[in-house]
Amino acid sequence: MKKLYIERLGLRGEGVALDGDARVFVPYALPGETVIAEVEGDHARLVDIVEPSPDRIAPFCPHYAHCGGCAVQALAPAAYAEWKRGLVVTALRNAGLSCEVAPLVDAHGAGRRRVTFHARMERGHARVGFMAARSHEIVEIESCPLLVPELAGALPAARAIAQILAARGKPLDLSFTATLDGMDVDLRGAGPLEEHETSALIKAAEAHDLARLSNHGGLVALRRSPVVQIGPARVSIPPGCFLQATEAGEEAIAARVLAAAKGGKRIADLFCGVGAFALRLAQNARVSAFDSAAEAVEAMFASARNSEGLKPLDGAARDLFERPLSVQELAPFDVVVFDPPRAGAQAQAREIAKSAVKTVVAVSCGAQSFARDAAILLNGGYSLSLVTPIDQFRHAPHVEIVAVFSRRDGQKRLKRALLG
Known part of the structure; x- marks a missing residue:
């Protein structure tokens, strides 16, 4: 255990401290804080906050500091905005x-309209969520408050899809997009599907009211054509496309x-x-x-x-x-x-x-x-x-x-x- 003083936030939103002459990155620590951390190489695990920053606020998500989706959630809005702007200032300098x-x-608006969940299989059970910070370990979550309301059903659908393919033992990525016609899902990592798996996935798409379900861009189930509004136009988007x-x-x-x-x-x-x-x-x-x-x-x-x-x-x-x-x-x-x-x-x-x-x-x-x-x-x-x-x-x-x-x-x- 070491006591460290956090000088600033780094490019990944981690607190940066000096341990002797070496830089150490401490996730979830904020500038101006004195912390106790377990140091391993140039990274550390935050154990305790001895002197909190005056800009520290309570995070709003129970998964914060466990799930790796959010790097900086405990920083007051003004300081957060200056840090985010500073990423651009620093890069230019x-x-x-x-x-x-x-x-x-x-x-941010109503929230994120795209999200990718990760699934890992353990003894026939699919664990679904986000990866922990700097790790491939899956943190199972119940919900994500950063998503648009139209993606409220994404996690249950992701679990159902992943469980159908759990016997394969392969890691999966499940990308969800909110569209005007419902959730569009593209599955990655499964490889070619067996007939019984396709049949089960079609039933899951119906049960979770998915607009479309694809596997590596290949159509599995199409119930409604996923459409988004772009300015004056309505666009039928291809599976897994960038928005x-x-x-x-x-x-x-x-x-x-x-x-x-x-x-x-x-x-x-x-x-x-x-x-x-x-x-x-x-x-x-x-x-x-x-x-x-x-x-x-x-x-x-x-x-x-x-x-x-x-x-x-x-x-x-x-x-x-x-x-x-x-x-x-x-x-x-x-x-x-x-x-x-x-x-x-x-x-x-x-x-x-x-x-x-x-x-x-x-x-x-x-x-x-x-x-x-x-x-x-x-x-x-x-x-x-x-x-x-x-x-x-x-x-x-x-x-x-x-x-x-x-x-x-x-x-x-x-x-x-x-x-x-």
């Missing part, structure tokens, strides 16, 4: 960038994307998914949209064909990591929006940095990869006035970012781009 970071925007974590988060991000793109006549939406931005942007401009997920892109196009009042929306399924849009391909666009996975869009950012695109709107869920990609754009001659952090991952060490880049030397660069 570490990349050598200096720019204004706006106050954190709360976009922003909260509806409020999507709205907050999209509002800033649309404001930045206002006046644009030709817009490229890169890493478009099912069209969270493209379908909204197409109300006012011609949009070309690209993403590696072919089913998501097709769902977006199908929705656009069935929606009134949209301008032309084209594009294709394309791996932008391997084949980013080139300088020449970017030449027709006056606005580019890109929203890559957490790894960022390094290859695509390099092409944009050489282009003549007047306005670039970067959306990111990874502060470090965003800072790297921002540095590429700034080194290419773009300017950056404001970065906005958006919190749709409440109590988790993740933050969404929206930033707008612009350049004034567009005509010269456009000529060079067209000449190759």
